[in-house]
Amino acid sequence: MEELRTRLLRPLERELADGARDRVVAGGLEKLVQNLARPFPEVQRTLSGYRGMDLQTRLERLKKAIALLGGQAKVPSEPCPSATPPLGPDLDAPLGVLELGPGGRKKLAELGLRSLRDLLHYYPRxxxxxxxxxxxxxxxxxxxxxxxxxxxxxxxxxxxxxxxxxxxxxxxxxxxxxxxxxxxxxxxxxxxxxxxxxxxxxxxxxxxxxxxxxxxxxxxxxxxxxxxxxxxxxxYGAKEGVGQAFLRRLVWRALQAFPHLPDPLEAYVKDQGLPSLDFALRQAHFPDTEEKLEQALYRLKFDEYLLLELKVMITSGGSALLGRMFKVTPGMLERFRATLPFQLTRAQERVLGEILSDMQSERQMARLVQGDVGSGKTVLAAAALYIAAENGAQGALMAPTEILAKQHFENLTRYLYPLGVRVDLLVGSLSQGEKKTVLERLRTGQTQVVVGTHALIQDGVEFHDLGLAVIDEEHRFGVLQRRRLLGQRPDVLVMSATPIPRSLALTMYGDLEVSQIDELPPGRIPVRTKLLTQKTRLQAYAFARQEIQKGHQVFVVTPMIEEGASEATLELAAATRLREELESLLPEARIDLLHGRMKPEEKDAVMERFRRGEFDLLVSTTVIEVGVDIPRATLMVIENAERFGLAQLHQLRGRVGRGGLEAYCILIAGETSKRTLERLRVIEGSNDGFYIAEQDLRLRGPGELRGLRQSGMPDLRLGDLASDQEIIERSRALAQAILETDPYLDKPEHALLKRELQARAEAVGFREVI
The missing domain is CATH 2.40.50.140 (Nucleic acid-binding proteins)
Incomplete structure (x- = not known):
């Protein structure tokens, strides 16, 4: 009893000394009394309803309660101010206003905490x-x-x-x-x-x-x-010398400094069914119940994604731009479909409808179409380019490599030539005379569709009227390269054969609408996949010998090392050693090598020779990922498969079986921990690129997925891309609605939101797409 009396008396005396402002005890004095004063019912009755009392009544009741507990009621001559006076709604105030004590500022700076805003958004771990x-x-x-x-x-x-x-x-x-x-x-x-x-x-x-x-x-x-x-x-996450008690007191004092925290989304909270930011931050740090904590974290996640979407949309400049309004008639679509030697799948029809709806609207189209290798993206690009040509506008398709550009040129010519659409190719290997002719036809409008590499955006390329730009595997191009192609504000269609989860696509490509072709054309035989370990590795090459004897071709892929000259040298040495090993294992096979140190034209030349069947087996680092069809390639062997992401492995696997022959993929695990084998079995058991991408995200997290670190994808503080799709969709819709009416957040009602976006820009990193 004596212990409880002392524990209760101390905060009551401090509350009285603080002027009865109900700010000494986290959550309010009543809460403490409910917890500790059960053995003292008279004290409980005296302080019941404390929060609702006026100042004078509080002072009288406090004195009485302290006397009941045998303490000395020292009343200040006038209610003394708290150690931390109210700061008003200035979240940018430095943490020094909270009286940090010796060395406090330096310790907090090591945690990245410099302002009140930093501290309040330093969520508990x-x-x-x-x-x-x-x-x-x-x-x-x-x-x-x-x-x-x-x-x-x-x-x-x-x-x-x-x-x-x-x-x-x-x-x-x-x-x-x-x-x-x-x-x-x-x-x-x-x-x-x-x-x-x-x-x-x-x-x-x-x-x-x-x-x-x-x-x-x-x-x-x-x-x-x-x-x-x-x-x-x-x-909280903390470092040595920064205690939990110190951080809790600091956050508590920061929250107490604001009678009511300003809310950048005040105008939208009610319609969105969200709690206020004031509620969210207080409950996220000091929750009353599990339910309130859940509501608070939902709101803070919503804000995190909203700021990310706003950042991407504003930076891209594509949030509410006017574009071309193309006319689409049933007759145009009938003529296009009539020339196809196959029927579009339901998924292709759905995505084509989304593309054509964008082209007919007055807003500039900015759409990402993603789907597995072989899902039929090129035919949709052909349909969009045909509609643009029928409206008197030019179309351009930009591919990352010359060999891929030539492949697209052949496919588009096959689709569009019967419809009377003039298609040209513009790549670096054309002679000066050929280039000059193509450039003249582009400038005068004789060419309706041009296919090319980055040659399309070099000086001297002048379009008569560019209305549609199709960008294949856009992550292979730099931002400035893309912008040069987009200078005339054409509609934009981005294609990617790297299926990524919708939640990740919506955050990485916030300025693009996302379409998924989640169905393969009928008759496409799935690639059969087998997982081996180092002990059974040679079985892969025994099987390779059988495939080569049938007249088929084989890819062998070894992991690429991406950084620094010395690593590139090691990569070349490893690939060369593997080639030498395979030459002794398969003396009858014709083998060549493709690696990251080659110039683009050298890579293209090797792939072209492989496509023509001049050798049987290609040892390669992952430079063979994108797009190229080798119709007789039926086997993909991937060494040290655990060093690749699942989505990357799936994309590599898609390089074989393009010519209608039954195809195989053998994954060789260099490391055989339980976790590694669990991950690789996802690939062994599924051919669905979107399912595989979801599993990759679940198992590794967004930061580890290949390429996202470099692209500025943020480490979300609260968000979990593997499970937050609903919040992402909602926050993205609100971001679009806000920018529709106020593209650069210049209206007075968005001043707080703009400030929040500027202040937290680093925390909500972004990836520029268009």
């Missing part, structure tokens, strides 16, 4: 439910526990063998059970645990016979603010 802290006797051996203990005695012990210093403190919990707290090589702890102090301790419990000890991980004075007990307690 996890939470501990300490609403009812148990007794030490209930903690199991080896388990982690949080208990309150009163210091009975303490000593510093030096171990004779290793010269280690042990701080050993004898504690008693609220139920009278005694235990020993242990700290290794932290002698300064002695000064922080005076006899009689009541501490909240978290650590690993050890039981030896009847003795109980705890290896303490962190501790804090139970104090009067009640931030560490009797509640759901936040646990």
């Amino acid at each position: 996890r939470y501990e439910d300490r609403r009812t802290l148990g007794s030490i006797r209930d903690a199991e051996d080896g388990s982690k526990a949080t208990v309150v203990g009163k210091v009975l005695s303490r000593e510093l012990v030096k171990t004779p063998k290793k010269g280690m210093q042990l701080v050993q403190v004898r504690f008693m919990d609220a139920w009278g059970w005694k235990f020993t707290g242990v700290w290794f090589n932290q002698p300064w702890v002695l000064k922080q645990v005076p006899e009689g102090a009541s501490l909240v301790l978290t650590g690993r419990v050890q039981r030896r016979g009847g003795a109980i000890s705890m290896v303490v991980e962190y501790f804090e004075d139970e104090g009067g603010e009640s931030l560490s007990t009797g509640r759901i307690v936040p646990v």
